[in-house]
Amino acid sequence: MSQTPSIPEDGAPLPAPATNYFLADLPPEAELTAGLITEACQTLKRNRRRYLEERSTESLLRLLDGLGREWQSEDFPFRKMALETGPAATGFSAPVLASGLDTFFKQLTAANLEALLCQELGHARRLDDFFAGADESDPRRTALARGPELLAHVAPGNLPVPVLMEMVLGLLARSAQFVKCASRAAFLPRLFAHSLYDADHKVGACLEIAQWKGGEHALESALFAEADCVVATGSDETLAAVRHRVPAGARFLGHGTRVSFGYVTRAALERSPRETARRAAADVSAWDQQGCLSPHVIYIEEGGGPSGEAFASMLADELEAREKTHPRGALGAEEAAGIARRRAFYEVRAAHSPDTRMWASPASTAWTVILENDPVFQSSCLNRFIYVKTVAGVTQALQGAELAREKVSTVGLSATEAQAPDLARQFARWGAKRICPLGQMQNPPPGWRHDGRPPLGDLLTWCDWEK
């Protein structure tokens, strides 16, 4: 196998779309070696110098914008492949995949990326040339940003879209990229990479996708030795293990596992109870609740208006409706047993006391709603298992979530316009990294500050020019 792609000169006919281009395309019996990884990294860097380093922002935005539109089109071959082969490869049902991919690619527009660049750089073309930032008054001082030469990704195993977003950011930074996927989690990153290669061979030649089980020290050391920036996403243990092995000269960016919750005010619930439940169900169902942005708990303000019980019951209805249109992926016996075990626990509680109630999909583990009159944050076993907890107000909810405070990413908020600013301030000061409308929790824009950090800015290094 050759990892030195031959790129035709401009104007030469392009070969048919490749299906065995990346390391991840190799048959499972093929063995990766450290030497192979090193060689692949050096090829990527060479290709970057030839094809990517001096690409204009404008042409990259055009490429990504076009790709975003294509992925939403039903006859786009890569999308078709994702929806046909995806359920078996990823464990998500085709409608859940389609909905998750549409959500992501709808946001992948030139305008959104332009906004991201302005947000991160103060001027959208500062990766192309020296410019002063929009708010920088001294015209004699300009700056240019450049990305890492080789960006290594240690990608998470739960969801595909964060990996795709990291690849987009790396591309905007003009970095060669090596994406190391968790075992059995390479399917969608691979398809996306193929779609990029198909759209632009030169850009695709600066990208490598491989998969192996985390902890293969020889392979990872070879990768980290060539990279000048390592972005890792995963559990705290994974991050600690990776950080420890990244050479001193390379930048390490870690995204740890996060949890999220919803918050619904009394007034918002009174105004549109059914719609609120529908939005909560959308957040619980998106990517089968697997992501860091998926809610574990929905806090409901009680007192007057629809009760927590009424809300939980409506949420159960909406989850059942959602199951019909966007079925949850099939689970293995162990995961299903985890849900059955929790349900058994709450069933006995519910039998004993009115403070607990449970709604559960009949004859399946498809969805479960647990209503508890207890504000303590409870991490879910996921796969559409959601806690509804009634609280007197935001103070009680935040006290209940105290143990999870450092781990909280997103708060999905349903509040009136008058209430929202004050609540947002309280959540922000408490430690939430993102506040969005309920129903949009799994739909962050590209400019979203992952873990509260500049998503693109963290990758870059600046050169200031004082004229």
Next chain:
Amino acid sequence: MTKWVERRRIGAEGLIVATSSALSLKEFALELRPRLRRRGGEDALGEEEFNRLALRLFALQHEAVPIYRQFCDHRKVVPDAVRHWSGIPALPAGAFRDFEVSSIPAGERTRVFHSSGTTGGAPSRHFHHADSMAVYEASLLPWFERHFFGAQSAPMTLVFLTPEEAPQSSLAQMFKTVRRHCGAPGSVFTGRLQPDGSWSLDTERTLAAAREAIGANEPIGLLGTAFSFVHLLDTLLAAGKAFALPKGSRVMETGGYKGRSREVPKAELRALLTRLLGVPDAAIVTEYGMCELSSQAYDRVAADPSRPAGILAFPPWARARIISAETGGEAEAGKTGLLRVFDLANIWSVMAVQTEDLAAGRAGGFDLLGRAADTAPRGCSLMPGP
């Protein structure tokens, strides 16, 4: 995390009911006892009779165990409407952690067995009194003898790799009963109860008993948890020693490892027992029991090579079903599901128990495959679940 506070809802009326059904439970025990005596013979209790007894016990327990009645009410199941034992609501084993699943009034409880929890959370508790202990012993002995001794007969010198005094352990209680009924005079307990409640093993004393048996050329039985055998085998491995126990010697191992020793797959454990102690594979018996139950399952009759290892079976007075975790109905044949046990010897608590153990049905029994984990999938576990 707030600890769930149990609020019992039992009024004066409930107490009267409990007293009257206590008598009936005792009558039930008297009726069951003769059926526990048969050594072997799967036909000791036919389907029809099992069904009759199970339905009767269900009705009594529905009356006498408050949390069980609440559970059945919640499911809208009343005893009169159940015609087959498989329709009796199975109380989740987790309920034994959070509630007092017992018909025995607090003042009359003389023993409590605790589960050895894996997560440091509250253990399951199973309360007993003299009558229930008598049934417990009557249930365990015939099935133990049948599997452990096979064609051979007691007594035999038995070495228990557990502490003699561990009042909250149903396993230690079982071994004391076994020693009293089946152990030759030289039988010993070589486990030690540590101040923190954990168990350790006196390997020297265990090996000394092995040497004595070899010297006398008399078979012995070694009985203990899988983790205690791993400690013993590790000691032998480290010392580079191996024993050849006399012909007719046996091993009974039970339970998981619970983080107390290195984990060794069961097949490897058996192979090591054969290699380092000289006990043939056919003489190694696996037991499955839990503190919430009063009967145990075994995987084979010792020294009877006709039965393959690993297929566990309960005595005729206890029946197992494998429940699909996904559908809650019976699992397809051979498919992995959750083990549900209907144990007629569980008279003063609840007979139908839904365990958290994964198992698959096999001809003649079931294969134990592990526990239903409560970790959030894919490394997202943040805090312990319920």
